[in-house]
């Protein structure tokens with residue numbers, strides 16, 4: 001006699017209701033972040049698109065509204081390459097609690113020269129990692145004010161083969177763009193696992209979870225008017241890659257599950273089922289170097305230093321530390 005599964009299988013096309021909740025997706029105006037926002041909007045939640053460009057954010061919101069009637073959406077101006085902009089962003093949310101933030105926005109440069117953020121950090125490390133560290137710090141009171149909030153960090157398979165150089169985290173001595181990208185993603189993942197360990201020690205209700213999209217190509221991604229309209233030629237050229245990889249709509253699936261599935265736990269890694277590259281979401285084992293507490297401890301201190309916050313408290317405020325922010329008006 002076979003026993004029934006304890007929980008129903010996760011269906012990426014039938015997501016649970018999240019009405020009454022609010023989620024922030026960085027880079028929600030394009031790529032995987034757009035599809036995360038679109039899928040989350042279908043749950044009835046308020047979805048805030050963190051984006052540095054108002055026009056692109058508006059186009060994304062129009063596209064989502066065309067597919068999800070009644071979608072509740074806002075735009076939050078956010079430039080992760082400018083820490084001053086990140087510091088004021090949470091005030092602009094106009095919320096008194098946040099149920100999840102998805103650290104999705106990112107850049108991948110493929111050729112030199114080494115570029116830097118407004119604050120002088122190597123661009124990929126600065127945007128992908130440090131910008132999100134600063135954002136986490138700003139959102140901590142809002143996350144702690146929700147009953148069981150999640151910080152979902154978007155990692156990458158590119159982090160599997162990289163190692164952090166504790167003496168040169170920002171590739172100042174030896175800059176190779178592909179490696180710097182992989183290291184920035186490893187830094188994000190390592191930091192997210194360390195964050196969850198520290199949150200658990202403090203008895204926080206907030207979870208830190210990592211999810212990655214596998215390999216997600218624009219050429220395999222369905223059209224969205226005003227956001228992404230690949231030409232026929234682009235589609236045809238992308239077809240062979242479709243045997244191994246997927247579109248960004250599907251790349252969003254593990255991330256959306258990490259936000260919504262009540263069975264997801266802090267410190268977990270979620271990715272696509274088939275070779276970690278494509279398919280429906282499944283729980284993955286993180287590699288040892290991603291969860292190494294010594295490397296993560298060093299990264300933690302350097303990251304807090306990089307964004308100018310106190311290493312021991314600022315990212316980890318508990319609910320008792322929460323003070324509602326004075327709103328500067330709702331996000332656009």
Ligand SMILES: NC(=O)c1ccc[n+]([C@@H]2O[C@H](COP(=O)([O-])OP(=O)(O)OC[C@H]3O[C@@H](n4cnc5c(N)ncnc54)[C@H](OP(=O)(O)O)[C@@H]3O)[C@@H](O)[C@H]2O)c1
Nearest residue numbers: 027029030031032078079080081104105106155156215216
């Ligand atoms: N695609 C893949 O196969 C793959 C694989 C592994 C991991 N990932 C990760 O998945 C995430 C999304 O990737 P994607 O392929 O969807 O990339 P994408 O299509 O290039 O979209 C990147 C998003 O990040 C935003 N962004 C870039 N710099 C920013 C900044 N300074 N401030 C605020 N937003 C900024 C972009 O905004 P603008 O429109 O203003 O440029 C855009 O919304 C990234 O974290 C990436 O590392 C992707």
